[in-house]
Structure formats: C-alpha cells, structure tokens
Amino acid sequence: xxxxxxxxxxxxxxxxxxxxxxxxxxxxxxxxxxxxxxxxxxxxxxxxxxxxxxxxxxxxxxxxxxxxxxxxxxxxxxxxxxxxxxxxxxxxxxxxxxxxxxxxxxxxxxxxxxxxxxxxxxxxxxxxxxxxxxxxxxxxxxxxxxxxxxxxxxxxxxxxxxxxxxxxxxxxxxxxxxxxxxxxxxxxxxxxxxxxxxxxxxxxxxxxxxxxxxxxxxxxxxxxxxxxxxxxxxxxxxxxxxxxxxxxxxxxxxxxxxxxxxxxxxxxxxxxxxxxxxxxxxxxxxxxxxxxxxxxxxxxxxxxxxxxxxxxxxxxxxxxxxxxxx
Amino acid sequence: xxxxxxxxxxxxxxxxxxxxxxxxxxxxxxxxxxxxxxxxxxxxxxxxxxxxxxxxxxxxxxxxxxxxxxxxxxxxxxxxxxxxxxxxxxxxxxxxxxxxxxxxxxxxxxxxxx
Numbered sequence: 001x002x003x004x005x006x007x008x009x010x011x012x013x014x015x016x017x018x019x020x021x022x023x024x025x026x027x028x029x030x031x032x033x034x035x036x037x038x039x040x041x042x043x044x045x046x047x048x049x050x051x052x053x054x055x056x057x058x059x060x061x062x063x064x065x066x067x068x069x070x071x072x073x074x075x076x077x078x079x080x081x082x083x084x085x086x087x088x089x090x091x092x093x094x095x096x097x098x099x100x101x102x103x104x105x106x107x108x109x110x111x112x113x114x115x116x117x118x119x120x121x122x123x124x125x126x127x128x129x130x131x132x133x134x135x136x137x138x139x140x141x142x143x144x145x146x147x148x149x150x151x152x153x154x155x156x157x158x159x160x161x162x163x164x165x166x167x168x169x170x171x172x173x174x175x176x177x178x179x180x181x182x183x184x185x186x187x188x189x190x191x192x193x194x195x196x197x198x199x200x201x202x203x204x205x206x207x208x209x210x211x212x213x214x215x216x217x218x219x220x221x222x223x224x225x226x227x228x229x230x231x232x233x234x235x236x237x238x239x240x241x242x243x244x245x246x247x248x249x250x251x252x253x254x255x256x257x258x259x260x261x262x263x264x265x266x267x268x269x270x271x272x273x274x275x276x277x278x279x280x281x282x283x284x285x286x287x288x289x290x291x292x293x294x295x296x297x298x299x300x301x302x303x304x305x306x307x308x309x310x311x312x313x314x315x316x317x318x319x320x321x322x323x324x325x326x
Numbered sequence: 327x328x329x330x331x332x333x334x335x336x337x338x339x340x341x342x343x344x345x346x347x348x349x350x351x352x353x354x355x356x357x358x359x360x361x362x363x364x365x366x367x368x369x370x371x372x373x374x375x376x377x378x379x380x381x382x383x384x385x386x387x388x389x390x391x392x393x394x395x396x397x398x399x400x401x402x403x404x405x406x407x408x409x410x411x412x413x414x415x416x417x418x419x420x421x422x423x424x425x426x427x428x429x430x431x432x433x434x435x436x437x438x439x440x
Contacts, residue, residue, distance in 0.1 A: 058431050059431075313394075317386045317387055321380065326380070
C-alpha cells in the first residue's frame with residue numbers, strides 16, 4: 001500500500017508526486033493519461049449525440065460527399081480529397097512528435113527542437129485548413145430555398161446540383177435594401193439579404209424546363225436524394241419562405257440545420273484542441289531551445305505534450321470517419 | 327526513468343506511419359468509389375461499407391495509441407485502467423444513444439410528409 005501513503009518530503013518535488021510512482025508511471029504522465037480518458041469521453045459524448053441525431057433523421061441527413069467537395073485553388077467537384085489531406089497532415093505531425101520524443105530519450109537536443117518545430121508547422125497547416133473548410137461551408141456553394149414546412153429544396157440539372165445563379169439571371173429585381181442600424185430602426189438588425197428574391201427564383205424555375213428540384217428525402221434503396229418532377233417541384237417551390245445561401249447555426253443550405261450545428265460544434269471543439277496543442281507545443285519548443293530539459297536531465301515533458309498531441313490526432317481519426325466517411 | 331532501455335524506434339515509427347497512411351488511402355478510396363455491393367447492403371443497422379470504415383478507424387486508433395502514445399510500454403494494469411475504462415463507457419453510451427436515435431426515427435418519421 002505504499003502508493004497510498006503520503007511520503008514526507010521537504011523537497012520541491014512534492015507537487016509532482018515526489019518519488020512515488022504507482023504503475024511505474026510518473027505523476028505527470030499518469031495525470032495526462034487520465035485527462036485524456038476524460039477528454040475522450042467528452043468527444044464521445046458529442047459524437048454519440050451526432051449519431052443519435054443522424055439516426056433520428058436517417059431519411060434526410062445530408063450526404064457528406066455532396067457537402068464537402070472543395071479543394072483550395074481548384075474548381076470542380078472533389079469530394080473527400082481535402083479532408084484526406086488534412087488527416088494525412090495530422091498523422092504526419094504525430095510522427096514528427098513521436099520522433100521528437102524518441103530523440104529526447106537519446107538526449108539529442110537539436111533533433112528534438114527540429115522535430116518539435118515540424119510538429120508545430122503541421123498543426124498550423126491543419127488549423128489553417130480547418131479555417132478554410134469552415135469558410136467554404138459558411139459561404140456555401142449552391143444556395144437553396146427553405147419552405148414554410150422547414151424543408152430545404154435544392155436545384156438540379158441532369159441529376160447534378162446547380163447553383164441558384166446558374167439558372168437565375170441578372171441582379172436582384174425587387175431592389176430590396178439591406179437593413180442597417182444607420183438607416184432604420186437602431187435596435188433592429190438583419191442578416192445578409194439573399195442575392196435573389198423568392199419571386200425571381202420561382203419565375204426562373206418556371207421559365208427553364210431543364211431545372212428540377214431535389215428534396216432532402218433519401219431513397220433508402222439507392223441512398224440518393226429524391227428529385228421531384230417539374231410539377232411536384234413547382235408545388236413545393238411555391239411554399240418557399242426563405243432563400244438560403246451557405247450555412248450558419250440557424251439555416252443550412254445543405255439540409256438539416258442541426259447538421260451544421262454539429263459540424264461547427266465538433267470540428268470547432270477539435271480545432272480548439274489543436275490550437276491549444278500548438279500553443280503548448282510552442283512553449284515546450286522554447287523550453288527545449290533554452291535547455292530546460294537538458295538541465296533537468298530528461299525530456300519527459302516532451303513525452304507528456306506528445307501524448308496530448310497524439311490524442312488530438314486520435315480524435316480527428318474518429319471525427320473524419322463519422323463526419324466525412326460514414 | 328523507466329527501467330527499459332531507450333533504444334531508438336525510428337524504423338518502427340515510420341513503418342506504423344506507412345500503415346496508417348495506407349489505411350487512410352484505402353478509406354478515402356472506398357469513400358469516393360462507394361461500391362454499390364457494399365454501400366447498398368445492410369448489416370446490423372448500417373451498410374457493410376460503414377462497418378469497414380469503423381473497423382479501419384479502430385485499427386488506426388490502435389496504431390496511434392499503442393505505438394505513438396507508447397501504450398504498449400506501460401504497465402499492464404495502468405494500460406487497462408485507461409483503455410478498459412474508456413472503451414466500456416464509450417461502448418455503453420454509444421449503444422444507448424444509437425438505439426434511442428432509431429426509436430426517435432420510428433416515432434417521428436411517420437409524422438413527416440415528404
């Protein structure tokens with residue numbers, strides 16, 4: 001029972017458990033592992049809630065391939081490639097991290113510093129990519145309309161989704177002016193006014209027989225969204241109450257609003273972990289450079305921050321699967 | 327420090343990295359192609375394709391935890407204190423929530439007119 005007995009010590013090492021090492025792990029390392037367990041449970045809570053909601057709306061959930069189709073600097077439809085790249089970056093930064101730990105075991109200060117730097121750069125690329133993903137998601141790519149029943153209607157041509165601007169021509173016709181605090185009621189504000197008015201979209205739909213309407217409803221046989229006939233589409237379109245461009249916490253052109261909510265919440269929470277991981281990595285990086293661990297005689301701190309960094313990678317592996325693949 | 331010798335594991339690290347990358351590439355390839363035979367099938371509540379994704383993900387998680395986080399080098403009961411606790415609680419939570427999600431669908435979906 002030695003592990004349970006407080007060992008009297010006048011030394012400063014008491015705060016980190018002193019010489020007592022249950023399970024042969026140092027106090028710091030063990031606590032890092034226990035923190036990781038609790039953090040893993042938090043993330044599982046989010047992902048499990050996502051799973052519940054997805055099963056609840058199993059017949060209308062957005063199809064990830066149709067939502068995340070963009071690659072920076074390249075136009076066109078490339079599902080998955082960019083997130084795959086992000087996953088690869090994060091795994092690679094995990095490798096440089098573990099190489100830093102490995103070099104630390106051999107007390108090679110220079111090597112540790114370089115590998116830590118590589119890890120930090122990998123993390124920055126990842127967070128930057130995620131910011132880009134968010135930006136693309138918030139701006140949206142096609143635009144849709146929302147009906148009075150709260151359903152999202154998208155537009156397709158030859159079975160492929162098209163943007164509203166692809167079949168509605170010209171500028172907005174009703175000269176609707178964006179309400180601002182300066183030119184109206186100072187206590188009222190308004191979201192961005194859509195590029196086109198509802199009337200304009202309905203008119204353009206009726207004028208172009210090649211445009212069809214796609215609902216959120218998934219055909220469980222083919223696992224594709226339902227495309228309505230011209231007549232049924234016109235009936236649905238007549239119920240439009242809102243033109244949706246992009247996604248936020250209230251509306252979402254890709255389908256269920258709660259899909260966007262979960263996207264922001266889960267990837268945001270993970271992104272925040274990556275961000276704090278980078279900050280901690282930078283602190284440790286400078287400690288390595290000034291020789292703190294050289295003087296301490298071991299590089300265990302690098303190992304501990306490494307555990308956290310790998311955990312962030314581990315979480316991303318699951319987010320990637322459940323948000324983008326499944 | 328720990329009793330075991332700290333020989334360099336660089337070769338092993340790169341090998342695990344290769345395996346993890348390969349798994350990711352396979353996942354992405356499946357995700358893009360989505361073969362109908364796997365995608366449109368059904369097994370225990372979801373498609374075979376999704377089961378493949380989940381199994382490959384767990385394999386990746388194992389690789390990261392055991393090699394990168396060096397779980398294989400920890401004492402047996404420390405390892406179990408961490409892994410068994412997390413796995414048990416997560417499986418428990420996910421099972422209950424997915425069953426409830428399915429129930430919500432069965433109850434609410436008939437009320438939605440498409």
